[in-house]
Amino acid sequence: MALPLALNGQDLIGQARTGTGKTYAFGIAMLQSIGKPRKNRKKPRGLVVVPTRELATQVSEDLVTAAGKLGSRVLTVYGGRAYEPQIEALKAGVDVIVGTPGRLLDLVKQKHLDLGQVNTLVLDEADRMLDLGFLPDIERIFKLIPAERQTMLFSATMPGEIVTLSRKYLSRPTHVRAENESGEAETTPQVRQIVWRAHRMDKIEIVSRLLQAEGRGLTMIFCETKRACDMVSEQLDTRGFAVAAVHGDLGQGQREQALRAFRNGKVDVLVATDVAARGIDIDDVTHVVNYDCPTDDKTYVHRIGRTGRAGRTGISVTFVEWEELTRWKMINQMLGLDFPEPEETYSTSPHLYTELNIPEGTKGVLPHASRSRAGLSAERIEDLGETGRPRARGRRRDEREERERERERPARTRQRRRTRGGRSAEESTAGSPAVETPEVELVTGRSSQHQEETPAIITAEEVATAAEPRRRTRRSAVQEEQVADVTARQERSVTAPPSDHTAAPRRDQIAAPPRDEIATPSRDEIAASQRDEVATPSHDRIAASQRDEVATPSRDRIAASQRDEVVAPARQETESSSRDEATAPGEPEFAAPRREPERIIPASPFTVIFQSPDLATDDDDIAPSAATERKQQRRGGNRGNRRRTG
Structure with a gap:
């Protein structure tokens, strides 16, 4: 119905279900009006504005297929790619441009793109562009295009904002609706819809069993947030499923890699946000899972429209949590569905296996025998010259891949060598013969069982140095001289006869030294x-x-x-008298046994206290302490210095 009106050059608003071929409806009319390309015509004549990058790629591929005989030059421009290839293609000349609003305005601002000769403008998924906040950019694009043009708006849902926009920028548009008299969104009849009330912690178990249903082909899982996409994809990846994720935090190369792997069958599960809910046409999508409840009825229609396309059949499963029941009741009322009270379902519910044709005894982990997909890593990432910084696909997945690479690395076989002064032990002992020495044990006061034996490598020079006789130090020489002097005096005092003029010395005087x-x-x-x-x-x-x-x-x-x-002197006399009593006439005085103090056994067995005998008398002077002596010496030294300086 829309094709004859578009060929006549009329402005129109096309509304039809998803998967009914709206792209060819405006694409054929646009290419027919432009005609064959000319060498002297380098500025574009047709412009198609889409909300997402994935949709831009898909629309440009369809237009290239439709312009096979004409040879029209179609260029795709969107963010995330390098500017240089797009600028070179614009300089060479294009006939139709398919792009997102942001990149189109950037090229216009840089004066690489001129929209002054565009005679056909198409807004695909117009309602989505209004939801994403593209209305100011769309109005700027309308001002850059000549007033004499043909404008066409296509979408599966047409809210009131589209009608207001059409009255302002379209000239007597014709509203074409396919099998929808009320103008409201309508679901695809080829899709079997299932709505369950599930718990948040049990959703991943239900999805794991759903993905093992008999006859399941490619499956798309829609989440509300980017973080939820990463979480679901990581959980399914650990359970053995070939899964890929598509959301706004990924680079353009990663997003296109995931879509190519999904189309080629290398992965059979695609987890995405609503960025992939519009216009994505992939064959053999049998199941669509709304992991998070949609926000409105239009989002629900576009999500489940990814399956059951072009006359095929599909199954859609929607999970509704307890706090989302009010939202779902509004969606159910707007679309006229029969699920006002979703059935409560868990991963162990019997009706889960019967309605989805899941074999009995299926667990939440895919068996190793069924893991036949190549996976996302088998798809090559294309170097697109991305303008933004590369973003990781998932932190946990990167850590797991790093651990796997660590396991694959060979074990280190490098041996550590002893060095001395920056040289190896062999080089340091090259000039002298090697000496084998036993293990050296340090002599300390501790028992041998608590000591550690330390092997040492000793050179010949060190052995020779240790073998030399020890020199006499000042301390040992003084001590030997003192011992010899005292011994000589004792011998002279004992052997010399007493003289007449001098009294014989007493025994305590002989032992005086x-x-x-x-x-x-x-x-x-x-x-x-x-x-x-x-x-x-x-x-x-x-x-x-x-x-x-x-x-x-x-x-x-x-x-x-x-x-x-x-x-005190009194103590010395007491000690000398005690020694006289215990010492024989011919024995030296210092060989007398010392008196042992009385031992007192305390109450605690862990302490031992010794009490020395009290040998002092009342007439004894108090002996000064070492600290007092040092103070007196300092005072004496200071006085001497003062006298010298004076």
Whole structure:
């Protein structure tokens, strides 16, 4: 009905069900009016404006098929592709341009596209362009086109805004309706419609069983949001289904890759938003699933119109949640359907298997024997020179692919080598013969079972250095001289006969040279020895510490000597008398056994307390502490400095 009016050059509004061939209705008339291409004619004569990129590609392919004999030049322009190929095609000359409003206005603004000679304008899916907010862009396009033109609007639904637009920009349009007297949206009779009330957490299980129904071909699943598309596609992919996603967050190359894989049969499940609900014509789509309830009756009509096209039959399944019942009742009333109260359905409901012809015992995971599709990865991504940044298809899927690549990588066989000073151990010992040494064990106060044995690699130079005799240090020389001097004096005092003029010395006087003169080093000597121990190499320091423990008095002996220095004379006399009683005439005085303090066993078995005997008397002076002595020394030194400076 619309073709004769369009051939006569009249403005018209065409309304028909989805899949009835509206593209050829305006395409044949446009190509007929333009005629054959001419070399001197480079500006376009026909313009088709569509809301989505996928629809632009599909319309241009249909127009190329229709202009096979004429050879008309058809150019597709839309966002997401590079500008350069489109600009070069415009310079070479085109007859018909099919594009989205945004890219068309960009090319006009850059002065690469001139719409001054367009005589035929077509708005496909006009109601959708109004829903997406394209009305200001459409009005600008109308102003760029000559007033003497033919304008045609086509869509499956015609709301009141389209009628208002037609009165403003169309000249006496004719409204052509195909089998719809009321002017409202009408569903396709070849589609069997099923509406169920389902729970949100159980939808994916129902879909997994639905996709295993007998006789199922290609299936489209519509979601309301982009995030829901990614979630559903990832869930189905983990369950073994060949699935692809199409939504606005994906790059144009990824969207076209998904559609090509779906058309070629490499994937049999396409999860999309409403961007793919308009005009997409794919053969052998047997099932359409409304995973989320549509927002209005027009969206519902266009969604289920992807199946049952060109006389075929299909099945549409709609899930309605409890909070969406009010919305669905309005859609049901507008379309005159028979589902005011959807039946409550779960993945274990018996009627799910009977109505969709699902085999009994089907689970939510596709068996490995049925996974025969090549998948989305088998379809090559075309390099379109995208203008926007590339967007990932899904974070979880990318992480899973990365883990699979890690498993496929071979294990590392590189061995680590010991180095010393940036060179390997073999190079460092090349000049000297290798020496095999046993494992070195550090000598500490801990038990051997708590020590860790550390293997060491020692060169010949280090072994030779450790084998050299240890030099006498200042500390050992002083101690040996003191011991020799005291021993000589004791021998002279014992063997010398008593003279007439001098009284014989008493035994306590002979033993007067105390122990502190023999083995007590000064504080400066102790500090010097500690500095010597810090500056000694590791192996020498271990050997020196072992020899010092044998030749040097222990810490207890040093502490005892420090206490003896500050003890009062009365205490010394008491100790000497006790030693006289316990020492034999021919034995040295320092060999007398020391008196052990009384041991007190406390109540707690974890602590041991020793009580020393009280040897002090009332007449004894209080011994000054080490801190007091240091203060007195500082004061004395400061006074000396003051005197010198004065």
